Amino acid sequence: MLWFLLRRTGVMLLTALCLTFVVFALTNMPAKLETLAKTQAGSRISDAEVASWLERNGYGQPMLRRYGEWLGVVPGWRRVDSDGQMTGRCYRLAAAGATETVPTRCGLLQGHFGTSTRFRAPVAEVISDRLGATGMLMLWVVIVMVPMALVVGVLAGMREGSRTDRSLSTFAIASTATPEYVSGVFFIALLASSTVGVSPLLNSWGVIDSPVLFQGNARSAMEQITFWNFALPVMTIALFGMGYIARITRASMAEVMTRQYIRTARLKGARFSVIVLRHALRNALIAPFTVIMLQIPWLLNGVVVVEVLFSYPGFGWALFEAAMNNDIELLLAASVVAVIVVLLTQLISDVGYAYLNPRIRVA
Numbered sequence: 001m002l003w004f005l006l007r008r009t010g011v012m013l014l015t016a017l018c019l020t021f022v023v024f025a026l027t028n029m030p031a032k033l034e035t036l037a038k039t040q041a042g043s044r045i046s047d048a049e050v051a052s053w054l055e056r057n058g059y060g061q062p063m064l065r066r067y068g069e070w071l072g073v074v075p076g077w078r079r080v081d082s083d084g085q086m087t088g089r090c091y092r093l094a095a096a097g098a099t100e101t102v103p104t105r106c107g108l109l110q111g112h113f114g115t116s117t118r119f120r121a122p123v124a125e126v127i128s129d130r131l132g133a134t135g136m137l138m139l140w141v142v143i144v145m146v147p148m149a150l151v152v153g154v155l156a157g158m159r160e161g162s163r164t165d166r167s168l169s170t171f172a173i174a175s176t177a178t179p180e181y182v183s184g185v186f187f188i189a190l191l192a193s194s195t196v197g198v199s200p201l202l203n204s205w206g207v208i209d210s211p212v213l214f215q216g217n218a219r220s221a222m223e224q225i226t227f228w229n230f231a232l233p234v235m236t237i238a239l240f241g242m243g244y245i246a247r248i249t250r251a252s253m254a255e256v257m258t259r260q261y262i263r264t265a266r267l268k269g270a271r272f273s274v275i276v277l278r279h280a281l282r283n284a285l286i287a288p289f290t291v292i293m294l295q296i297p298w299l300l301n302g303v304v305v306v307e308v309l310f311s312y313p314g315f316g317w318a319l320f321e322a323a324m325n326n327d328i329e330l331l332l333a334a335s336v337v338a339v340i341v342v343l344l345t346q347l348i349s350d351v352g353y354a355y356l357n358p359r360i361r362v363a
Helices: 002-027 030-041 047-056 063-071 089-095 123-158 163-177 180-191 199-204 227-256 260-267 272-284 286-302 304-309 315-324 328-356 358-362
Strands: 078-080 086-088
Touching: 002 063, 002 328, 030 047, 078 089, 086 089, 123 163, 123 227, 123 272, 123 286, 123 315, 123 328, 163 227, 180 227, 180 304, 227 272, 227 286, 227 304, 260 272, 272 286, 286 328, 304 315, 315 328
Parallel strands: none
Antiparallel strands: 078 086
């Protein structure tokens, strides 16, 4: 197991290096840099002024060198201004309060992600704040989504081909086939609108005092999470993600129920509930475990639509803002976080799968 972990760690580092270079190359294309210069210095500046701005801000160097500076393996660029003041990548980080002294290298390996041009703050602060908000959203989504998906999958797979199986399978397929922007708009119109849906009826009947039952804007959840301002985004994401887990659980449960030891337990006269809970359920949950772990990186990157739709300023919202405003440093930091989460969840999934399945441990 130790050799397996070391080998996988090496592969993860190599994969992360390749993926970050691809993202760096895409975000530092000439057209992107020109857009960044016009965003920061003015949209009507000339081509010569664009080139001058890029040169003054360290973007005129070769891409491989700038990638090395961003990683922290190459010394950051420095230059002397016309008034004799020294400036550079590391000097700006020190001026922004990211470090007390001016180091030679100030990149990813040193814990410095640069400064966000959109939020005018160190990228590390922006990422940590927004990642914490999305982490809370992901936590509640997992709490709601996983048990609901497992119950639907187990009930559907217990009696394959029955009316219950067909009904629950149809529900799982429909939930997976419905994008978040469709279900989110539907929930807002049905439960969070003062003109349509059930809220006007409940208000006219005196059931609720407020004009809406749920809040369609989740920004207030940043200060205090309540059921009324957090339920709709959680339901939107959980409904879309549960269908796939339920289908995998159903297929695994249906396969386990046809195994020889299940038939033996039935011939011995064991109750059906005992057969399902004691013999079938543990083996049926091996395959869904991997799927559940792979849902975590999807939750991190797939919440962009939901967070923008419900105005929840989390990680997805920050990624959307960075893409819309061509914030290169924030986009790079977000890609690093996404790559780390994906690789770590895959490693945990492989290790957990090996512990759950004895045949893989023996192999």
